[in-house]
Amino acid sequence: MEVPGGKRILEGLVEKSLFLCAMVAVLAVFFIIIFLLRDGYQIFQIEGIWNVLSGTDWNPTGEPAAFGMLPLITGTILVMVVAMIISIPLSLGSAIYVAEIASPRMKGLIKPAIELLAGIPSVVYGFFGLILLTDWIRVFFDQPSGSSWLAGSILLAIMALPTITSVAEDAISVVPREFKEGSVALGANHWQTIRGVIIPGALSGITAAIILGIGRAIGETMAVLMVTGNAAIIPEPLYNVFSPIRTLTGTLGIEMGEVAFGSSHYHALFGVAVVLLFITLTVNLGARLVINRIRKIQAPSPRTPASAVIRENLQKVCRIALTPFLIAYSLMVRSSVFRRSGYLLLRWMGYVYYTFLAGIAFIIKAFTSPFFLHQARRRLFHPRMAQKLMFSLIIVSVLCVIFILGLVMYEILINGVGALSWDFLTQSPRDLGRSGGIFPAIIGTIYLVGGALLFALPLGIASAIYLIEYTREGRMTDFIRAGVDLLNGTPSIVFGLFGFAFLVLFLKFGVSLIAGQITLSLMVLPTIIRTTEESLRSVPRSFREGSFALGATKWQTTWRVVLPPAMPGILT
Numbered sequence: 001m002e003v004p005g006g007k008r009i010l011e012g013l014v015e016k017s018l019f020l021c022a023m024v025a026v027l028a029v030f031f032i033i034i035f036l037l038r039d040g041y042q043i044f045q046i047e048g049i050w051n052v053l054s055g056t057d058w059n060p061t062g063e064p065a066a067f068g069m070l071p072l073i074t075g076t077i078l079v080m081v082v083a084m085i086i087s088i089p090l091s092l093g094s095a096i097y098v099a100e101i102a103s104p105r106m107k108g109l110i111k112p113a114i115e116l117l118a119g120i121p122s123v124v125y126g127f128f129g130l131i132l133l134t135d136w137i138r139v140f141f142d143q144p145s146g147s148s149w150l151a152g153s154i155l156l157a158i159m160a161l162p163t164i165t166s167v168a169e170d171a172i173s174v175v176p177r178e179f180k181e182g183s184v185a186l187g188a189n190h191w192q193t194i195r196g197v198i199i200p201g202a203l204s205g206i207t208a209a210i211i212l213g214i215g216r217a218i219g220e221t222m223a224v225l226m227v228t229g230n231a232a233i234i235p236e237p238l239y240n241v242f243s244p245i246r247t248l249t250g251t252l253g254i255e256m257g258e259v260a261f262g263s264s265h266y267h268a269l270f271g272v273a274v275v276l277l278f279i280t281l282t283v284n285l286g287a288r289l290v291i292n293r294i295r296k297i298q299a300p301s302p303r304t305p306a307s308a309v310i311r312e313n314l315q316k317v318c319r320i321a322l323t324p325f326l327i328a329y330s331l332m333v334r335s336s337v338f339r340r341s342g343y344l345l346l347r348w349m350g351y352v353y354y355t356f357l358a359g360i361a362f363i364i365k366a367f368t369s370p371f372f373l374h375q376a377r378r379r380l381f382h383p384r385m386a387q388k389l390m391f392s393l394i395i396v397s398v399l400c401v402i403f404i405l406g407l408v409m410y411e412i413l414i415n416g417v418g419a420l421s422w423d424f425l426t427q428s429p430r431d432l433g434r435s436g437g438i439f440p441a442i443i444g445t446i447y448l449v450g451g452a453l454l455f456a457l458p459l460g461i462a463s464a465i466y467l468i469e470y471t472r473e474g475r476m477t478d479f480i481r482a483g484v485d486l487l488n489g490t491p492s493i494v495f496g497l498f499g500f501a502f503l504v505l506f507l508k509f510g511v512s513l514i515a516g517q518i519t520l521s522l523m524v525l526p527t528i529i530r531t532t533e534e535s536l537r538s539v540p541r542s543f544r545e546g547s548f549a550l551g552a553t554k555w556q557t558t559w560r561v562v563l564p565p566a567m568p569g570i571l572t
Helices: 006-047 049-054 069-102 105-116 122-138 149-173 175-185 190-201 203-220 222-227 248-258 264-297 304-335 340-368 370-380 381-420 422-426 439-470 475-489 492-506 512-535 541-549 556-572
Strands: none
Touching: 006 049, 006 264, 006 439, 006 512, 006 556, 049 069, 069 105, 069 149, 069 203, 069 248, 069 264, 069 381, 105 149, 105 381, 105 512, 122 149, 149 203, 149 222, 149 439, 175 190, 175 340, 190 203, 190 381, 203 475, 203 492, 203 512, 222 248, 248 264, 248 340, 248 492, 264 381, 264 475, 264 492, 264 541, 304 512, 381 439, 422 439, 439 475, 439 512, 439 556, 475 512, 492 512, 512 556, 541 556
């Protein structure tokens, strides 16, 4: 059916408007990079890029001043990596349980409980970590102080749990039911269906969930600042999880409020923000490469023996795993700490490297032999045994998450309920905050969040509609999604610096509510886009085809047929 001229013009205008909304994330990333580089490049120009990135001493107020960022970069990466090692298995196990194993009644209890974790502010997590977690680490591991790398990683893992779980569960739930039924009809049990059909089908959403979690871990400021000890040192040895560390975000949070405008210290802090952005970009590009590799591994050629496929992929994983090790070693050898013993250390590391490769080669050869694969498949990986084992691990992960939620809520309620009163909620603060109430803070929070949603909600929904309904997968969608991922991974403290440099100073908004609302809207925009995308994907294709068959245009179909059933997921 031919679309009338008026409707064709309307469709064109709608599509162009949606495209402009989708480009907001890309433009935001562009302006963030430009304005951070404008104030941060001076420190790299004066001190030298290599000296700043590889320097082991951060003392910008000393005589002479030192701007070595290596301890800050190392602390940020170490905290993030261990947090993800803890959080990803628990989150994916919880998502699989809620989406595929739990009864409707149990799902109705567990899913809101997990989402409740996402509603707890980061400063509350920081208070919980400072009061309880650090003390537990100090006593249990007999350490002089519990403020450490381990405390920061555990706290970040807890904070990333609801984000990864919620998005991954939505992605798993939208896998077509026909896929599951076909797998069961072919003789697969429940776990085989989850492993071989559901998880591959939800892989893009699961990857998005992990990227969101990594962005939360890299970008957190207040909670990490409160529990990591904030010592700008590299742990010795490097695996010492009880060592205090300082992250890039923590450095910005501690020092930005007291720095002199236009000083070398000021430009150095903007340089720290630039390094944070490039780490975020590296993480997102790495995540895209990993997901492409996983997709290739999941669909090997039918003519390729399974042992050869496993051996080849294990070798690739080993090479990838050794790359950061060699880079870190080269940086350490160049630093003054290791310069004197460089030759002996080089020889020792060569022996370790050779032994490691020889051991990996032996393991690959042994564990990919036809005999071992046959015996393992027959005895250890029997379908019933594998299902019982994996379901047990999944249930344990859910219990861990519920225990964490209960512990956090218990500590908050026990320590906070006694301070609540009507006067505390309705009065203004007095005596510099030592008495009175928090009523202005409550009203300011409502204004700030409400205004941010007025900016972010229409832009986020429109961007997701364009990506799902109006364009096919290609370079443009990859470009926009890369911008969304990078915007999501941008730390909150960097958003604050951008808002200060662009909105407050450049556009001359001043320190105002509107500047805070726009900055906060950019922070929540990628979450709204990702959530809306998964919700739109959950609407069956047949709904759209039926609408088109009745003569509706694309926008009429999107507005009247696709958005209503997707709205619950969008509101989530």
